[in-house]
Amino acid sequence: MAFDFLQVPEQEAVWVAAEAIRRQMEALLQALAVPAEHAQIVAEILTFASLHGVDTHGAGNILNYCGAIEQGIYTIPQRLEIVSESETTALLDCGNGLGFVAAHRAMQLSIEKARTYGVGMVSVRNGHHIGMAGFYPMMAAAQDMLGMAITNAAPSMRPLHGTLPRLGTNPIAFAAPAGQERPFLLDMATTTVANGKIALARRLGVPIPTGWAVTAAGEPITEPPVYRAGEWMQTPLGNTHEGGGHKGYGLAVMVDILCGVLSGGGFSAQLQSGENMTWTMAVDIARFRPVEEFKAMMDEMIRTLHATPTAPGGERVLVAGDPEFDTAAIRQERGIPFQRGQYEAILAGAQRLGVEIFI
């Protein structure tokens, strides 16, 4: 959920229509030899994140991916390969290419298998960043299925009591369709906050709350330097023992097992920055009960949660996905805000690569 102090000040923003930035990203990627189909997938997912207010995982990052391609860190064009497969499962090799493309294929495969056998599950190795994890379960929800996507990452989180990072922010995303109400969409890092929120605070020049990051000695810091280099770490969700920090840490290890160990691609402590293994699952609701009954109960649950009384003058009770869908409704009309420097860099990148300008 959004933090007010982490919003880009509106007066500094350049607003770009979603379709314009989507086409711009597609063009940039194709100029770097990314096949049209792959470029379309990446541009769609980055645009989805920006539309839904997840700016830390949105179009503003496009030049990072372009850079990884130009530096040869990614193999482009990438070759997806199914290493092993059964009725309900697959192990997919991302071909050291764009993580988005493999995660998208993994969820497509999960959905196909779920349609035939009830459940589908795919683990991805040899992969990279997949962007906003919540995009993928929404693919399943659109097919009247439950969807889940998780991904591991190089170390940034300390285990409870540790003095070195050993886990990534290892996010968990889960979506379920509703009827009249909007889908349930949980998309959460297993750290106290996503890594990108700390980076955003740094860009905006604001301190972060106590408890998000600690020094090697475990002392909280509110202005962590750019480079960790063992000097500081993120905290697991729950942070302290009494706060349940062993739970956030434990969830991060669960993600590592499903993504890194099940795929063989490696657990967090084995990964280099930019390496990410992924796991997706789709579940066909109709195998359990009629979809319309499921959705009607989802509506009732969401309405019950929304109707929870709150303290006078306090914040209202939200359901996971609310901030994202609220933002998407606004940005579909108004466009996506970019920090001016970000916008100009993308423009310059497009000019350098000689592609058509859409933004």
Add this chain to the structure above:
Amino acid sequence: MAFDFLQVPEQEAVWVAAEAIRRQMEALLQALAVPAEHAQIVAEILTFASLHGVDTHGAGNILNYCGAIEQGIYTIPQRLEIVSESETTALLDCGNGLGFVAAHRAMQLSIEKARTYGVGMVSVRNGHHIGMAGFYPMMAAAQDMLGMAITNAAPSMRPLHGTLPRLGTNPIAFAAPAGQERPFLLDMATTTVANGKIALARRLGVPIPTGWAVTAAGEPITEPPVYRAGEWMQTPLGNTHEGGGHKGYGLAVMVDILCGVLSGGGFSAQLQSGENMTWTMAVDIARFRPVEEFKAMMDEMIRTLHATPTAPGGERVLVAGDPEFDTAAIRQERGIPFQRGQYEAILAGAQRLGVEIFI
């Protein structure tokens, strides 16, 4: 993970051999017309919890289940019924009986389906308390599978910013086998702490840490009364917005969807105290990669986590399951500690029902 201040003082404990209390519970349940096979399952799971130090979910609770049977809250003997089924999925009706029996059958079914199709998933409705959720995924881990079990419960947790409870403690349990190392076993409430830990603090007469429970106004309380009655609530893991309380809350809703909505048995806010819907999953590791390779990487991951440096004089880094397996090793030898009052009540119960005394 255990909190030192929540240990039963050893000088007040009565020690009973695991096999003795297991047979005692079996006899008590059979005296109340629970079929032998069902009594054996319940006694095994409660003994497992006690052996592993999860006293809040162990044999000390046996009289609560006996009471629910005698009062007719549970239907005994219960009839398990498969309401719908496909290759990989089943919807199981617990028959308003012992939740343990249905959750055990759900995991057995999940394992059978996973053996045939790679993944198995069962949702249980019309159910009751399943005890220690972590028992069930361990059934899968023993078969070289990944296991997961989650269960919802009547409201005790507030949604972030709410002034009334709307979610249960809705725990998540996940297990994975290792090679030389012990299995990974995560078993966590999505509240900051399990409900039973607050009840245990009350029995021991010690205050709880700030952040575990709040008044309707959101003020932390350290000595919550026995009865909630809308006066106080547990907090979601993360507790505050800045601490990530929306994540613990979101995970609890995810559990509610998989257990309550997918089964049709009802989400937390629809449940009465003592009603619990459950969801289990088993995943056949060999479908993804050779089990021995998976286990070797699990060993490496667990050793890497254990080897994380810690602050001088600080606590060591554990892996989920360590405290439970450490305790089980001790209690296999020494027996299970009961508070004297608990022990005497079980003895009196056995005498009243005229069953053989084993403890």
